[in-house]
Amino acid sequence: MANTKLKKQNYKHMITTKNLTKKYGDFTAVNNLSFNIQSGEILCLLGANGAGKSTTINSLLNFIEPTSGKVEINGLDVVKYPLKTKTFITYIPENLMLYPTLTAVENLDYFTKLSRKTFNKTELKAFLTEAGLQEEAHDKRVKAFSKGMRQKVGIALAIAKDSKVLLLDEPTSGLDPKSSNEFMELLTKMKNKGVAILMATHDLFRAKEVSTHIGIMRSGMLQKYSKTTDLSLKELETIYLDIMNFKHVN
Amino acid sequence: MKNIIFKELKELTRDGRFKIVLGISLILLVIASITGISQYKKNNEQYVASTNTERTIWETQGDKNPHSAAHYGTYAFKPKFALSLFDYGVTKYTGNSIFLEAHNRNEASFSEASDQTSLARFGTLSINFVLMYLFPLIIILIGYNSYTKEKEHRTFTLLKSQGVHPVKLALGKWFATFIPIFILTNLIFLTIGLVLSNLDNLAFFSWSSLLTLFASYSFYYLIITTLTVLISMWSKSSGMALVSSLMLWIVFSFITPKIATNVANTNHPYPSKLEFESRIIEDRKNGLDGHNPWNEAAKKLEEETLREYGVDSLHKLPFNYAGYRMQKGEEHEALVYQKHYAILNDIALNQNNTYKSLSFVSPFVPLRFLSMDLANTSDNLHWKFTQAAEQYRIETQKFLNYDIKDNAKVGERGYKMKADKFKELPKFNFTPPSLSQILKENRSNLLVLLLWFVFPFIGLIITSKKL
Missing domain, CATH: 3.40.50.300 (P-loop containing nucleotide triphosphate hydrolases)
Known part of the structure; x- marks a missing residue:
């Protein structure tokens, strides 16, 4: 089996x-x-x-x-x-929601641990950076994040999980053209990685x-x-x- | 699972509402502890002082006729049990001393409630009030949205898509809801234990009883936790979950106990005091009166005694017949009291059983009984105390009557017992039931609590798999 x-x-x-x-x-x-x-x-x-x-x-x-x-x-x-x-799998719904009282790093840490993967803070921050999330947002609680920023955390999760x-x-849907473009670039990157x-x-x-x-x-x-x-x-x-x-x- | 627990706890520590409620509860707990300790110390000092004073009075009454001493009487005082600091139970209403005298069995008197103003009817803040009423509220506040917040914030789909086992998720949330209250409960019981073990003249304190109380309350919190998380699983919104959980809390803590009291009183009413006393007087009349040598029963006893000793005159008996008759009269009166108090106790037991039968509607009920029994503040304990006091009264009367019987000359009216002999009467000593006996008597309460945990927990596991 x-x-x-x-x-x-x-x-x-x-x-x-x-x-x-x-x-x-x-x-x-x-x-x-x-x-x-x-x-x-x-x-x-x-x-x-x-x-x-x-x-x-x-x-x-x-x-x-x-x-x-x-x-x-x-x-x-x-x-x-x-x-x-x-x-x-990493799943990103139309409106990816994260835990509002946790920071981007804490959210990413939680979801990666649920997928049985553990990373230190530096690694988690590197994933967020790779996903295009600005560094100053890493330790901020996500309740103030825009949809585009939350989608980036989702992509960071996919990168971290090696999905x-x-x-x-x-x-x-609902993303401004700039964020939409950035997101498409990330998808192309993921595709090129074999996802x-x-x-x-x-x-x-x-x-x-x-x-x-x-x-x-x-x-x-x-x-x-x-x-x-x-x-x-x-x-x-x-x-x-x-x-x-x-x-x-x- | 530990990741889920840590994340839930982290979210909780950042929740302002939780901090406020926790703060208020802790303030109440501190107030309850300070007033409880102060009240306990005061009552215990009174108990020690009263017991010593009363014994001194008994032992120093000088040469006295034993039957005069029997009428002069003495007091049996109920000890202030160490854990009554934690749970006052019914002690405020039951009285803490019984006047022991010849011929009469008296009720306990000097209840704390009788010394208080009408404000006492609004209740007293005690540690167990906070633990029994407010801590379940904190659990509800922590756990009511454990699942609904995931649905409302739409994090549940992301969570499920991580491949987390639904049972692990449920257990993670279950533990995270329980852990804060468990830690607090640990600290509270540890503090109570340390405070109690450092008090002077501590009566019947045992760490094992305190530990059992802790386990009982923790188990109750497990039940409330399970139900709260289960309701959160079933609810579509946090508002609905909160309202449903609060409704359950009201039903458990207020409605069911009130209904139980009404049902118990209606189904098994106590006789009025007048009725009760009239029945006793009637039964006493139909038997031997130790003071009256001419009533029918006394005549019969006289004939039987003369026949038994083969003499034709009371003067020829090898003992003082008046003392003997007095003792026989006491024995008859004791039996009358025993019969009527047993009826009262049966009513009390039936009331308690009716009350306990509603345990299936509320786990609060079995915990309430268990808590009072462990703290030695239940009506069950009070009944045991009154029984012990009555037994002591009977022994005291026997001690005094036998002194007349064995030492007074026939027809000697002015007989006096030697002053030193009063010291020979053993002191009243009441020992509460052991922990194992309490647990044995509370088997049904323990079983009901267990069932209250098992079924909702199974429901939790099954529901978690369907979400």
Whole structure:
């Protein structure tokens, strides 16, 4: 069993969904969704609200159980190994919230320790710096932090944990253009380090800029899946609007 | 798990509300301790002085007719038990001395409450009041938002995404809620122990009883902690969690005990004092009166005694018959009192059982009983004291009547017992039940407390896995 696990940790596909379906009563949130993301790849899932993007991410985090199909992280079934698979993941939700009475360093220290990794203060500060958080903010309580600053702590966590997988749910929504740019630069850095990234977003421009693959979801189904390099921004926009308009008509 | 505990405690130390409540509680505790120690010292000095004075009076009454001495009487004083400093229990209302005289069993008198103004009805600040009522409030304040704050601040998803085992998370929060109060409780009991062991004329202090009290209170706090964290898990908002926890605290600490008192009084009422005394008078009439040689029972005793010794006149008996009859009269009266006080005690036991049956609604109830018993301030202890005093009264009367019987000549009206003989009567000595006996008598309370812990704790573990 241990050998099997060890082998699976070096699995080529870091994030996998196989015929993932999630139903809430009669409503199908995700319908027969399949994709793979390898190390060093970024898949941006585009789609309107309710398209199934967040449900997919929540399934990968085992926050919800699939109705059918499989979800795997580093080759391990998320439902069977919920705690083990989370050790590979850093999750940054739309509005990453931290403990307001703790400083950035203390927050990072706490979350890394929960992931069974221990660092000294200098190392923690180095991770925060690498994530782009200004040094004077390191020892400040995060209650006064902007969303962009909190997202940087999230990225620092991914760096500190040496996460193989980054799951991002609308991470740039509400960020100012500068912070958004900085965040995209960080993602590119992470990708280049070999991290597999799944990002749910509405932002076509950022998706085109940062991703290696793009998927467009509607009504829980993956309507279009393509390498980013195969599409121009204009083409992407046209396809996206076509898919969205189809939804609108219906 | 220790990381979760440290983080929770760090957050707590930075919470202004916690500091304020803790500060107020500590101030109250200091006031309660100072007044408690001062009251204890005063009462204990009074006890020692009264016991010595009364014994001196008894021993120095000179040559006296024993039955006159029996009517002159003496007092049995209830010791001021060391742990009563911690929990006053019912001592304020039960009285602390009993007048012991011939023919009558008297109630304990000189209760502290009778010496106080009507303000006494508002209660007294004691250490156990702070520990029993206020510390659970602090626990609630620490733990009510242990889970809801994670949901409200939306840190819970980030927390869950770290792969923390949900049971470890729950236990971490559980410990973090319990630890501050546990540390405080440790310090308080240690201080009480050190203060008590340095007081003069300390009555019946044992570290093992104090330790058991500490364990009982700590266990109660574990129950409150578990319920508080469990409510936080179930609640959607911190406001709801706080209100629910406070409601539970009110039900536990105020509503259930009040309801229990009403139910117990209604189901098992005490007879009125007049009714009680009338029944005793009636029963006494139907038996031997040691003072009256002409009543029916006295005549019967006389006939039986003459027959037993094979003589035809009281003058021919080898002892003084008047002393013998007096003793037989005392024995009859003692049996009458025994019967009627046993009825009273049965009512008290039934009331207590009714009260205890509501332990399943509130863990406060079994802790209250346990605490009073361990502090030797319960009505159970008071009953034991009155029984011991009554036994001593019976022995005293026997001692005096037998002196007449064995030493007075027949028909000698002016007989006096030698002054020195008064010293031969043993001193009244009341020893409270041992710790093991108290624990044995409180088995049901201990069991209920255990159940109050086990079921919510199982609920906590199960719920944590579902979050």
